[in-house]
Amino acid sequence: MDTESALDFLRKNQPMPPTNTVQQSELDSYDEIRKYFCHNYDDRCVDLFIGSFGDGDGHGVYQLVENTLAYYAPDIVVPALLRGLQSELESVRYWSAVIAAGYQDQRLLQPLLKIAGTGTFDERSAAAIALLQFKDESVQSALAEQLSDETGSEILKEILPEDD
Structure with missing residues (x-):
């Protein structure tokens, strides 16, 4: 595998097929590329x-992308997350919000607040x-x-620990 072929695969899969139709070979390639970019740094992979x-959930592979992105500087990842949070695709917005939990960057606040108010339950x-x-209290x-x-109340019950 080389950088250009790995990037080409990602370019051709914007987004990957839905989990219920994706081929195992596609997920295997995706995971190999994810691992490749942990050790062969190229900032172009972040947006991709x-x-x-x-x-x-990509049969568990999407969760691992966060680990790959951790190898890259926040100055590269946060702008990509901002674009992801504003995507037309629910799946991209959702996973961008999941990954954003690892970056307490002020630039993420407004897009995250917007999703918290208007997104799907999962988003x-x-x-x-x-x-x-x-x-921060504010x-x-x-x-x-x-x-x-009402939905927000359900979300809070789900994500906040119960008081004993």
Whole structure:
């Protein structure tokens, strides 16, 4: 495998096929490419990984992309996450919100708050978890406002530990 062929695979899979139709060989290639970019750094892969998230969980491979992105500087990852959070694709927005939990960068606040207020249940949950990582009262207050509806209450029950 070389960098250009790995990047080409990612370019051709924006996004990957849905989990319920993706071929195992495609997932195997995706995972090999993910591992490749852990040791063969090329910043161009970051945006491509963010845009590659198809519907579903990629049979567990999508969760591992976060580990790959951890090898890259936040100055590269955060702008890619910003683009992902604004994607037209729910799957890209969801996984971008999941990964954003590892980056307490002020630039992520507004897109995460928007998703927390208007996304699907899963998107809102992921955005809320990411926003809870900010230990700032104003962020927590803004999050509470975004989750003030019935669905938001359900999300809070799901993600916050119960008081004993």
